[in-house]
Amino acid sequence: MSDKFKELEVKLSKYKWYLKEAKQLELSIRYPYQLADGNVGGGKSSGGDNDKLLSTLIKIDENEVLNKYVKIGQAIERTFAELPEHLQEAMMEFYINRKGHYRGHPKRCAAKLNVDVSTLYRWRTEIVTEFDRQLQKDEKNKEES
Template identity: 85%
Template sequence: MTDKFKELEVKLSKYKWYLKEAKLIELSIRHPYQLNDGNVGGGKSSGGDTDGALRTLIKIDENDDLNEYVMIGQTIERTFAVLPEHLQEAMMEFYINRKGHYRGHPKRCAAKLNVDVKTLYRWRCEIIVEFDRQSSKDARVRPSSP
């Protein structure tokens, strides 16, 4: 196995993690923890936020980690969408549904899919090739940084 194969497999297996982290980053930007400003009189506090929504949207748009996680998640979803049904099932079992005793174990996943381990390996290679193809499309479309 090549390093690129392993790297792409790790990305595929972290799909749910990418979704969770992207949501956490977005929520932390939208609802930051704010300290009490000391205004106990009940009147209007000083330094009011008149353009908070726009600033929040800009922060979300400019967050590199958030953009990367969302991009990887979308690439995984597009990969899943273009695969034939048997590869979709293999992708779900081996990479996405990683709970329980079938978690990423080739022999157990192959048994659950009712195929040979070698067949599962070939399917994994096909999934990785398609994921790499979808990732390459993203790299061509993504604007370069200044």
């Protein structure tokens, strides 16, 4: 297996992690922890940004880590949508639904899918190839804009 194949498989298997981290980053930008400004009089504080929603949206849009996680998650979702049903099932079993200490174990997944381990490997190769194609599409779109 090549290093790129392994790297792409790691990204695929971290799908739920990317979703969770992206949500946490977005929430931390939308609702940052703020110290009290000392305004105890009940009136408006003086100065400051009057358009907090716009500045929050700009911060979300410009956060590179958040954008990276969202793009990887979207590429994984597009990959799933493009695959035939048997590959979708293999993708869910091998990469997405990773529970227990046998998670991502080729022999266990192959048995659960009722296929040979070599067949599962071919399917994994097809899934990773499609995922790479989706990521390349993102890069191409990024360069064009």
